[in-house]
Amino acid sequence: MTKDITFSRRTFTKAALALCGTAVTTATPLRYALGADPLKIGLILPYSGVYANFGEGITNGFEFALKKRGGQIAGRPVQVIKGDDQLDPKVGSEVAQKIVTRDNVDLVVGTVGSNVLPVLQKICTDNNKPLIVPTAAGNDTTRVQCHPLVFRVSHSNWQMTSPAGAWLFKRGAKRVMTMGMNYATGKEEVIAFSDEFKKAGGEIIDQKWPGLKELDYQAYFADVLAKQPDAMFTFFAGSNAVEFVKQYAQAGLKERVPLFGAAYLTDSTLLAAQGSAADGVITSGHYAPSLDNAANKKFLADFKQATGKDGDINSMHGHDSVEVVALGLEKTKGDIKDSAGLSQALQKVEFASPRGPFRFSRARNPIQNIYAIEAKGGQLRVIETIQKDVEDPTAECKV
Amino acid sequence: MQLSTFLIQLLNGLQYGMLLFLIASGLTLTFGVMGIINLAHGAFFMIGAYLVFQFARIYEWPLPLACASAIVAVVVLGSIVERAVLAPLVDRDHLDQVLVTYGLILIFDELAVVLWGKDVHAAEIPAMLRGSVHISDMIVYPVYRLALAGAGLVCAIGLYLIVAKTRIGMIVRAGSHDRSMVSALGINVGPVFALVFGLGAALAALAGILAAPILSVSPGMGDKIIIIAFVVVVIGGIGSIKGAFVGALLVGLFDSFGKVLFPTVSSLVIYALMALILVWRPNGLFGKAA
Structure with a gap:
């Protein structure tokens, strides 16, 4: 009895599927016949x-x-x-x-x-x-x-920030503190920078990783004042970037510890919201309008x-x-x-x-130039090419 | 830890705590008095911020007018939500309330996207509150944050006076203790509910307005803060204003000291605090026994 039911059910399903199949195959040529193959x-x-x-x-x-x-x-x-x-x-x-x-x-x-x-x-x-x-x-x-x-x-994340490592050291920053959103992208971008900065001879004195849901960065800033780094290098994006940049400027830190980061920090879609807080912030990236x-x-x-x-x-x-x-x-x-x-x-x-x-x-992955981009008056200005034809390391790619 | 770092973190903690209190107080009042879990409370926070952005930045109204209008608008909206959506849910299961108010979050977030787009906006700090105070060479503190802490403290005292000293406050306290007994005594709880809910919405809107210049105004901005506000309410004891005040200060202080002392696990610190307090006092610090 049970067998019978399963059998008939299966047949029914098959029949239904077959019906659908014919419907689709007959419908397709009709639609495509209207123009060239889309x-x-x-x-x-x-x-x-x-x-x-x-x-x-x-x-x-x-x-x-x-x-x-x-x-x-x-x-x-x-x-x-x-x-x-x-x-x-x-x-x-x-x-x-x-x-x-x-x-x-x-x-x-x-x-x-x-x-x-x-x-x-x-x-x-x-x-x-x-x-x-x-x-x-x-x-x-x-x-x-x-x-x-x-x-x-x-x-790649590496591509965006690693050229900035040697560049920032050459600009005169010897002791740098970093802050990055605590997820894969934030880590890869900040670590790519730190590795190159250390290779160039610089010292990373502290690395902070605030969570994605962080609202208030003020609590991190006391430490920045106490440790007095030459520069701050960061990865923040989206609304977190708006909050971070504004709070950094409001805390009076921007004048004491210049702010750098990956280009998403002062993305042109965020500049209006950041206002004058973004003025003078320099980021590394592959594009600015x-x-x-x-x-x-x-x-x-x-x-x-x-x-x-x-x-x-x-x-x-x-x-x-x-x-x-x-x-x-x-x-x-x-x-x-x-x-x-x-x-x-x-x-x-x-x-x-x-x-x-x-x-x-x-x-x-694209081979492309990486630029130093400065925010000023609601605009992004490319101040120089940090490195031409930057290529993400390909050794790990086997195919 | 240096003394200067300690003092700054103390200020940070108090200031963050005050902001949290403004949101948590409304949340704990609506739960305590009406028995409603209002997840959409964060939406009032968000709408307050958006409206002040709209009135002050786009329409260029004078700031006091913009703030007052934003609060009034949110209270009106809150009252409509309370009458139309929440009042029928008062005697329903908490799960129903959570589902409906979660739906409200989605609706309000989407509404913000429709009205203001997905872009991130910001409100400016008023000119007289810009700049920072140089307490010493190592202690620089933004004026606006001091003002924020002050405003929070004023609201806390005002709320305490209302709840502790007035007749309405007495009904609210009694209502949070035993709702059915209050109605049995012949007090019409409907208007009291509406009043409490309106007050809660006004406080959330005020918090949104005060926070707008330091946070970004974006869809979903209320969702981030409402989770922490719930932690505050749970720590303080559901329905207790005093609990919300102490809970907010505790969370604020633990959060800002956690970021310096335990940077790697700082995001866990306040949740660990909540867990510990719940083990010690299952109903929160000032909660009534179940």
């Missing part, structure tokens, strides 16, 4: 949570770059399917499963959080889909975790005209993600099925990015 891109980003402004900025740049290309890449119309990973690996995994396997996109652009990236990368590479990473900066992505189908458009090059001027002017907004680091990342995909696919004539060929084509992409010359390293 290129389906999954755009998986945090649209809610603390890094929601990153998701929004990247999407603006992404959509602008697509529009600039007439909504087509390598002659194929582009269909974009968006997903909100909420900066949560569990949510990100579900969204990626849906977009990669059910919507069956051709490639994925995502994401921002280094915590979400590993699950996203696994789902994409398991399904043989190229993944273009617009921001998540964990070093491992293009080191031990590197994969022929995973390309990063932004930077004031960069003086033709590609950047054109990007900012066209972006402003198309969207009415000012371009920033996030819209630049969104824009460059589309450029990388477009230039790569033009080489394969729009073919996305031959993944080895596609990987090679993407690897060879080279172009004049708004940030300066862009090409990929062997591990598929």
Whole structure:
């Protein structure tokens, strides 16, 4: 009896599945018959949570770059399917499963959080889909975790701050204190700086790691006054960066211990909120809207005209993600099925990015310039190039 | 620890404690008197900060007017929430209240995103409170933070006088002790609830306004602080204003000294404090026995 029921249930399920299958296969050609075979891109980003402004900025740049290309890449119309990973690996995994396997996109652009990236990368590479990473900066992505189908458009954490180590020592800082948000990115960025600073001959007198939910940094500042370092090097991002920079200035510390950090500290989206507290803060990074090059001027002017907004680091990342995909696919004539060929084509992409010359390293992380950027009067000014063609170490990448 | 570091941390702890007290007092009052766990209390904190940003920075109203309007607006909003959403929940299970008020957090956070976007905003410190006091070469302290501590202390004293010396305060104290007995004595508890809730919302909004220049004004800013406010309420004993005051000072002091003495585990210090106090006094320092 039981056997009978299971049998009939199974048959029913099979029948239902078969029915669905026919429905899908008959529906697909109808939809596709309307135009050339569309290129389906999954755009998986945090649209809610603390890094929601990153998701929004990247999407603006992404959509602008697509529009600039007439909504087509390598002659194929582009269909974009968006997903909100909420900066949560569990949510990100579900969204990626849906977009990669059910919507069956051709490639994925995502994401921002280094915590979400590993699950996203696994789902994409398991399904043989190229993944273009617009921001998540964990070093491992293009080191031990590197994969022929995973390309990063932004930077590695190491890349952003390590050139600043020797640079700050040369500027005359001998004893430096560091502070960084207590999570993977904060640690990687601050440690990359500290290692190079020590190698150059400097001394790190103290390292502090406030939590992500920290509201009030005042309690850390007494120690800064007592130890009198020559400079303070930091990693803070988002609303934490606004709070830190303001409180540092309010405590009267900025005049006594000059403040340095990774570029996210005074990101152009935060400057208005930081106000005069950010004046004189110097950061190291790969992009600032004031960069003086033709590609950047054109990007900012066209972006402003198309969207009415000012371009920033996030819209630049969104824009460059589309450029990388477009230039790569033009080489394969729009073919996305031959993944080895596609990987090679993407690897060879080279172009004049708004940030300066862009090409990929062997591990598929950009080789790019790192600049010293000073905030003043609500603007970011590039004061000098700290180091040209900075390449994240590729030794750990075996494929 | 040097004497100067000790003094600065003492100031920091007191000042942070005062800010926490403003939020925790409203939370403990609503729970003590109405028996409602209001997770959305942090939203009033956030909305207070956003409104003062809107009125003072965008509309460029004079600051006192901007602050007063923001508080009034939050009290009106709080009263609507209390009448429409929370009043029907008074006799329901705490789990229902937690679910509904958690839903309110999501709604208010999303509302902030719709109205003001996902960007991080900030309010400026008023000109007369800028700068820092040089107590000695090693002790430099921002004037605004001293003002913040002062404002918190004034509110604490005012609240103490209301609760300890007035008739309303007597009803509130009695209500937090035994709600059904108060209504049995012929006191209409409805208006008292509304008053208490409005007061709590006003205090949270005030805390948001005072904190806006040092914190960032961003969606979800209330969620960070509400967790610590709950720790304060639990340590002090649920429903006790005195408990909220002592709890807030303890949390403030432990937090700021923890960051210097135990930097690696500083984020755990206040939770360890809470656990220890609960072992010693399961109902908090000034809580009534269950």
